Amino acid sequence: MQTRVYNIAFAESTRQAYLHFWDCNLHCRGCGCQKVVYDFMLDRNMHLHLAEPRGIATSPQRFMDLDDVIETLFGLEVRWVLFEGQESSLDPSMPLIAEAAHRRLGTTNVLLTNGMKMPDLRYIDKVSVGLKAFSKELHQDYTGESNKTILENFPKIFKSGVPMMAETVLIPGYIDHDEIGRVAKFIASVDPNIRYQIDAYFKAGNNPWRRPTSDEVERSVAVARKYLNNVYAYKGTEPREFGVKSIFPTEEELATRELAPAVDACEPIPT
Incomplete structure (x- = not known):
């Protein structure tokens, strides 16, 4: 089964895995994926919060199979799994990943969602809802x-x-x-x-x-x-007290321009 997971990052010291899913049902003008597609928490990307945008980052082209996602999580011996976006609730594979991690690894599963779609919460332990605005005109x-x-x-x-x-x-x-x-x-x-x-x-x-x-x-x-x-x-x-590395794509792959145009889409603000 093909998923929309395009990036898995991992913090070894805290045993947290970050699963990033492509596709969204909102079109936020300030979406961070316009700037950096791969996890902002990655050690290589931490400075980009304070970087000036240089165009729009290129969408990911590689996505993982369901079995590969689950096998990767098992290999990492994770304790926390964060399901992030764009919007992970749109992917039919998300509940399956959550169930496998919950049942076989005993993970704490955290869903980050915009709330536009009522998510499947059977194997979710915590939910964070991104409320963009309350005023209907401003939200629109x-x-x-x-x-x-x-x-x-x-x-x-x-x-x-x-x-x-x-x-x-x-x-x-x-x-x-x-x-x-x-x-x-x-x-x-x-x-x-x-x-x-x-x-x-x-x-x-x-x-x-x-x-x-x-x-x-x-x-x-x-x-x-x-x-x-x-x-x-x-x-x-x-300040952050733990490191985060990319598992898929690998750090070596992200170092190439072909797989990391998002990193090239920014430049540090001069100090």
Whole structure:
């Protein structure tokens, strides 16, 4: 069975595997895959958060068979599996991978989703929903799609009993403090104890937006805390205490221009 898994990354010290699936049902203007296709967590890619975009990264051309994905996970002896996007819930193989890892390795499976499709949660232990915006006009402008289904699915996921959290990207002057407040208020209407993470935007695609300052991130956290009890921020500059390597494609393959045009699509900001 062919999957849409195009990248598996692994953090050996924490035994976390990151599975990246291609295809998405949203068309976010700030999608990070426009900038770097292969995992931002890779040691080789960590500096690219602060890089200026240089065009649009090339889509992946190689995808894994289901048996190869499962065999790779077994070989790594993983304890955590993160199902990431674009949007992993679109791939019919995702629940099969989750089941195999859960049953045979006893993994903790974490699904990152935009919530546009109600995911199969039978073998998922945690869910993180990326809420792009609450205002319907803003969501339509940013993603090209209505958020009606997402706002309906969010409480359904909560009622499933699977632990969940939510994330929103802070974009100064666009998805700003006021919008963060609207998203937080919506989350609180489901449960004020749901964990909410505010992520600092990094420049991707052909957009006019800039990265938020540390003060702007903290201001958004303060706004969200008016409604929610567990609010955190990721500024993109935090130190990381573990390494991440690419398993598929291999690090050696990613070093070639043929398989890593995304790395060539950025250049560091001069200091």
